[in-house]
Amino acid sequence: MTRVVVDVMLKPEILDPQGEAVVRALPRLGASTVTGVRIGKRIELDFADGTDEQTMRDQANTIADALLANPVIEDFTIRVESDAEPEPAQ
Amino acid sequence: MTRVVVDVMLKPEILDPQGEAVVRALPRLGASTVTGVRIGKRIELDFADGTDEQTMRDQANTIADALLANPVIEDFTIRVESDAEPEPAQ
């Protein structure tokens, strides 16, 4: 367990033209029940083996706050990736 | 529970210039234990209330495959967001 994931999303009040473009394209795909799309970033930070969780969290927080997200327009969340991976597509 | 999150990441063997640029910038932030950074997309799809889970999954799959990810260079994973939100940053 040496990976921290930082999710960076535009603040709700900031316009997301990419997300809107996806919404506009949805009817063509027959995905009519989707009501909104927001596109942000998923950033995977790999740490040296053996780094303890608190250090990872602290460093990830520092990096995200200073560099990965721009507080004027973005929010971020941090999560230490558990060994249980998210289920793959299909 | 009406949100599906699609994570799109470059395939492992594909060059990620963004991630590399961030890695090179980290020492200036004092984050010396980070060994690798990969930058992908996190896409939040909001569904109309009451959409059943299988429909959400199927539609998310279709959208991800056709629109959100470029299968030549990217992989994606889909996850129905549980009510337990990931812990927010401070």
Next chain:
Amino acid sequence: MSTVDATDVLDTVGLATATPDEAQPYAELGLRDDEYAKIRAILGRRPTRSELAMYSIMWSEHCSYKSSRVHFRHFAEKSPKTDRLLAGIGENAGVIRVTDEIAVSFKVESHNHPSFVEPHQGAATGIGGIVRDILAMGARPIAVMDPLRFGSATHPDTKRVLPGVVGGISQYGNSLGLPNIGGEIVFDPCYQGNPLVNALCLGVLPVSRLQTMAASGIGNVVVLLGAKTGRDGIGGVSVLASATFEEGTESARPSVQVGDPFTEKLLIESCLEMYDASLVTGIQDLGGAGLTCALSETAAAAKLGMHVDLERVPLREASMSPHEVLASESQERMLLIVEPSKLEDVFAVADKWGVLATAIGEVTEAGDDGGRLVVDWHGHTVVDCPPGSLADDGPVYQRPMREPADRDLVAVDRAETLPRPGTPDELRETLLDMLASPNLCDKTWVTEQYDHYVRGNTVLAQPEDAGVIRIDESSGVGVAISTDGNGRYAKLDPYAGAQLALAEAYRNVGVTGANPIAVTDCLNFGSPEDPEVMWQFAEAVRGLADGCAELGIPVTGGNVSFYNQTGLVAIHPTPVVGVLGVLDDVNRRLSSGFRTDGDIVMLLGD
């Protein structure tokens, strides 16, 4: 990793000598029986896996020009005499002297197939590749152009391909700070399954800064500069990775090359700084054939040997095997030949720009046999061959040719039989239809995505007939370039079609006030194994060479792209011709369009 299979065993020269009968997948790598036999004869044994990879790459159509080379004698024989040509066919790009002190380098190249698979990255890396060719000559890249051909404008796949291609060119070219000063966008159903993405780059250099690819100077150090090496685009070669060759099919899927324009920009600046400090003896870009091509061409050009410790190459994936490192098409890399005393300075410049620089080998003696290219992998020799056998002695074919059977048929369908607008209303209608047609309509929606202004020397760009760039601010000297090509004309008559493309580009350059002096060309054709395509090719080359002789300007370099077809159906033969002209003072350039009310309109020519 418990089972020991063939892939775990390093195939060394020693092993190859000891196991002469091991079956090798040469056919899967595109080598014919007689070609494989010739490789064995050259080596006096079977090739190692790494050698087989190298020969299959260097002897491919793309690198060896095995089908086209015999026709190029037309360019050589008919080339007009000029003392302006400082580097010509055979170099990375042509170099033409403009004034006593200043020269320019320019060349057009294709990236058709990668751009169909992944339009954005394919087109982006196409720009990256041609820019490194120009950089390798000692020039600072100063402008790009992009002649493009797509299928029908209304076809759904064009919706995928076109925005991707334009986006890739825009992203890569803009990020490098290269103004885009022209190009073409042509729609025709014949390009539906095989779009053409050609890219031209122009560079400028002081005459004294001209570089060579030759790896001269025994004991000089071979330095790899730029990005790390990964499993990019090693398509066909990955059949070598499987124990049984049938297994190879899945891993044989090439990995798409992703361009990193930021690294390329740093590569440009660091190379230029090294040239100006005279730190480089020889230099070669790494293009489609990666290290294989750069090592063998630089060694062959100097007629010397080279020794490389391949494990020193910085890798993106540690598990790569030597043949993969040799075949990798990772972008944004250059190979330098450096005197040992200048090595520290080279590293310092690279470090200043944040670019990786790694000494990977050295230049060795010629010996009796003209030198050997020896590649070691952790101390074991995996390649030991004459570099010239890779770079220069590839197969050359006189492919069969036949005039296409349908030529008479096509010719019967004459323009004279088309209905003509008779009334003013019909005339108006025809004019509007023409203006609205995808091939004639305004292209601003594309060209707006390109930077025209960067570096501040763009005198004319879109929508002018030719791009004009100032190359010297003090004197106002500049150059004009135009690219043109018409596959429909060339299909009717490839000889005349090539000449019409040349004539159009020549006129486009001329109308800016420039004096045309040099030509580059990208010859986009179907399969050379089809005698009818081969005939089209031969005719186009002959036509272009005759046209250039007539106009008194030399072909200075270019590129051949074969196998542009879908199934058995080839694209229209599409020779794209670029002409470069000189303006002694760009302040005297002429732009197109009516300027002043009351001016008299005249038609020149017939």
Next chain:
Amino acid sequence: MSARVGVVTFPGSLDDVDAARAIRLAGATPVSLWHDDSALRGVNAVVLPGGFSYGDYLRCGAIARFSAVMETVADAASAGLPVLGICNGFQILCESHLLPGALTRNRHMHFRNRPQAMRVENVDTAWTADFTAEQRVVVPVKNGEGCYVADEKTLDTLEAENRVVFRYVDGNPNGSQRDIAGVTNAAGNVVGLMPHPEHAVEALTGPSTDGLGVFTSVLAHLGATTR
């Protein structure tokens, strides 16, 4: 001695040569500054030029903000040194919080390059003194992420304090809020704008020579403050 105006080169800067030319044509001496060197070499003003610093990876200007030179520039700016950020330079100034707001992806999502008309809204900054109030100027715009955003309160403050320096007219090329093309800090010495005045300094190569005014302005400003 003519004024010395520094031009910072970051890895990936592109319009540094153009900025230097504009400074020269305006009558000052361009001085190159290097991202990794905190020395300002005695310059009287600084230009952060356009381009793709660090490839514009992650976010435009996000990585450049942490360069050695930006620390000194930030300190000098708060002490009154005139600083101009053009395009990528504007993005760096916002990322550095020397200017409010942020530059985001163009609404139409394309890179767009065209001659663009703007109105000079504030002629009291260090970089606009040579323009006349409300002057209409045409200079090239070229960006993919030039859409200016800030929260309503910030926007209102900018308007109230007359800190919108340039505003797009005859069409908004990227969807910027309130057609904002450029803004200044409260003191008026730091200005950032998306369009490229340095590409409009010669009739031969630009759509106009309107951009020259930005560079002559700072010379006038420096002349007035040193006198």
